[in-house]
Amino acid sequence: MAAVMAAAEFLFVTQGYTGTTTERIGELAGLTKGSVYFYYGSKEGVLLELLNRVRANVLVPYVQLLRDESRSPVERMTRFLEMTGKVALEHPGSMLLPIVVSIELAGTESEAGRRVKAGYNRIAKEVERVLELGQSSGAFRSDLSSGDMARLLIAASDGMMLECLRQNLRVHVQRLVRALQAVVLSGLELVSESPRDIDVADGPSVISVLRGNLHDHG
Numbered sequence: 001m002a003a004v005m006a007a008a009e010f011l012f013v014t015q016g017y018t019g020t021t022t023e024r025i026g027e028l029a030g031l032t033k034g035s036v037y038f039y040y041g042s043k044e045g046v047l048l049e050l051l052n053r054v055r056a057n058v059l060v061p062y063v064q065l066l067r068d069e070s071r072s073p074v075e076r077m078t079r080f081l082e083m084t085g086k087v088a089l090e091h092p093g094s095m096l097l098p099i100v101v102s103i104e105l106a107g108t109e110s111e112a113g114r115r116v117k118a119g120y121n122r123i124a125k126e127v128e129r130v131l132e133l134g135q136s137s138g139a140f141r142s143d144l145s146s147g148d149m150a151r152l153l154i155a156a157s158d159g160m161m162l163e164c165l166r167q168n169l170r171v172h173v174q175r176l177v178r179a180l181q182a183v184v185l186s187g188l189e190l191v192s193e194s195p196r197d198i199d200v201a202d203g204p205s206v207i208s209v210l211r212g213n214l215h216d217h218g
Helices: 002-015 022-029 033-040 043-066 073-090 092-104 111-137 146-166 173-188 206-216
Strands: none
Touching: 002 022, 002 033, 002 043, 002 092, 022 033, 022 043, 033 043, 043 073, 043 092, 043 111, 073 092, 073 111, 073 146, 073 173, 092 111, 092 146, 111 146, 146 173
């Protein structure tokens, strides 16, 4: 079963979920396709089991850290960024797989897509809560939305992992985390000049735009 998990994680991240067959997972694991079905029932079953690992490796530790009331909001955000680097080094697949799933299964009603979206939303909510605590205590700037900043932090974390994947992990994760930490923490501090607010309505979702392009050129 461990061999199946390792093979599936590698293939899903490097070739995509839809581009991976159950037969290929079995081959890479040194097993037959029937063995994979026996253990997990389907390719989706393998993915869902991997997402259980993502929950244990990423979501649960993040939430525990962000809810640690013995630490100040600044300390929690500092440790959150440090943990991002630690998890990236120890469990890179658990960091990359949700990104792959969120792209490939966007706009679907799949169980895997629902779980990943819920996980991202949970982390965003916990980060937003810490930012709000920092804003109310005067530790963080309050001229920007805590929700917007939380989403930006998650996007920056995903971007760091994608850059490591693009560069075949030749980029030093710890250096990237240190740079991210410096930029984020300085950006959260109070500033003498606030950014100019842009008063525009929210645009359509990414999926809606892509779907519209499909119809326009169909």
